[in-house]
Amino acid sequence: EDQVTQSPEALRLQEGESSSLNCSYTVSGLRGLFWYRQDPGKGPEFLFTLYSAGEEKEKERLKATLTKKESFLHITAPKPEDSATYLCAVQASGGSYIPTFGRGTSLIVHP
């Protein structure tokens, strides 16, 4: 069974204090790993797809990286508007490709 574990569950940062979120996964053949951002009361918003170990994607202050067992979402010099829950999901090769989501990391950035 596919498993996705995100850590930490919650993270508080000061504005400008860089950090990383972790997503470790167990899947029988990775087709894709996704990062989403979710604001309170809203649906997840797609950020990145990563397909193979060593791949990196960047968007503004966010950079996602992938190894064979985990992915990191690096947040550089965060701002209060980066406060949200960040969700990781893995898509296994074969079958219907329905992603399995982790529980997310709740990020709060204080001004």
Next chain:
Amino acid sequence: DTGVSQNPRHKITKRGQNVTFRCDPISEHNRLYWYRQTLGQGPEFLTYFQNEAQLEKSRLLSDRFSAERPKGSFSTLEIQRTEQGDSAMYLCASSLDQGGYGYTFGSGTRLTVV
């Protein structure tokens, strides 16, 4: 196209009543998904459609839940004889094919069963 639209945004119902939610996906997307999310958890897969065909249902989906996507356009999710444990956010998402570029989610329907 303004994205994935879900109605209603909020629904409060009494235990034992039936409820129905609607999802309008992005028009060119052929896949439509229903997820359920409770506080502090990630989205949990319920079912998905490719065009009008319902191709997979989670084994966690009880017989009280049914979904349709007539003509491969909008979709409805019905919950019969609601229970307090059904209280959750019900999310709809759509994608083109297998979603390699990610899913587009709606804002969800918040169901409260009292």
